[in-house]
Amino acid sequence: MTTNADGPQTPARRRAPAGAAVLREDVTEAIRAAVFEELAAVGYARMSIEGIARRAGVGKTAVYRRWRSKLHLVLDVVSALAVMGLPAPDTGTLEGDLRLLYQVTSRALRHPVASQIIPDLQAEAARNPDIAAAMQKTLREGQEGVASGIVAAARRRGEIREGADEDLALDLISGPLYWRSVVIRGQLPRGYLDALARTTAAALRAL
Structure with missing residues (x-):
């Protein structure tokens, strides 16, 4: 069994490459979309990593692998x-x-x-x-x-x-x-x- 960067364990056909885990682009885009929706729903002050992860259907670790804080995530979306x-x-x-x-x-x-x-x-x-x-x-x-x-x-x-x-x-x-x-x-x-x-x-x- 092996685990990808953002999903559950799946049967492994070959050994994953050494080094940093590959981040799935579909998960990244789902998180970005969730940020837009969460900002519109609750605003920046009340927005949380937990709420973003829940809306994107991922775990909090998937968010933190990409952005180290709520501020950095929002700045990326602003860009x-x-x-x-x-x-x-x-x-x-x-x-x-x-x-x-x-x-x-x-x-x-x-x-x-x-x-x-x-x-x-x-x-x-x-x-x-x-x-x-x-x-x-x-x-x-x-x-x-x-x-x-x-x-x-x-x-x-x-x-x-x-x-x-x-x-x-x-x-x-x-x-x-x-x-x-x-x-x-x-x-x-x-x-x-x-x-x-x-x-x-x-x-x-x-x-």
């Missing part, structure tokens, strides 16, 4: 959330790239799990410097990586002048939709994303 579903737009125009980015980002922010997790982690970040630093790094890098690509492509096409303030350009691209969807959590009226893309493109051309 994944930051880049999940973001496209690298290439429509051929600045306004088209912005519209595609806003459409995908808006759908992600409206997802019921994301809409609960992000405000909760923001509140926790105000109390926990480690979460604050990680959220700033991962969310900012995820958004800015895509926005920087849009700005660079627009420069190559001559839609944005060389020497334009890039930090201000990135704020103009990322700020309004995040404010509307996450901070004040207002409904987006019909045509809002088209108008936002058109207005933001005009502002970027004026930099």
Whole structure:
């Protein structure tokens, strides 16, 4: 009999390789999914490794083999959330790239799990410097990586002048939709994303 890294004992056909146990990717993904669900259900403060393991259908040791604490597990999920579903737009125009980015980002922010997790982690970040630093790094890098690509492509096409303030350009691209969807959590009226893309493109051309 032999035991894999995350499951019960099964008949052995050959000796397992020496060294660290191989971690099953399906178990890792089940734990990550359970974190999203647990965060949405109870929030970070009440979330526990026991609850995550129970929801994922694994033992606590399977979680601790991958992450040494609840904080490290959540930071890993935040990193994944930051880049999940973001496209690298290439429509051929600045306004088209912005519209595609806003459409995908808006759908992600409206997802019921994301809409609960992000405000909760923001509140926790105000109390926990480690979460604050990680959220700033991962969310900012995820958004800015895509926005920087849009700005660079627009420069190559001559839609944005060389020497334009890039930090201000990135704020103009990322700020309004995040404010509307996450901070004040207002409904987006019909045509809002088209108008936002058109207005933001005009502002970027004026930099």
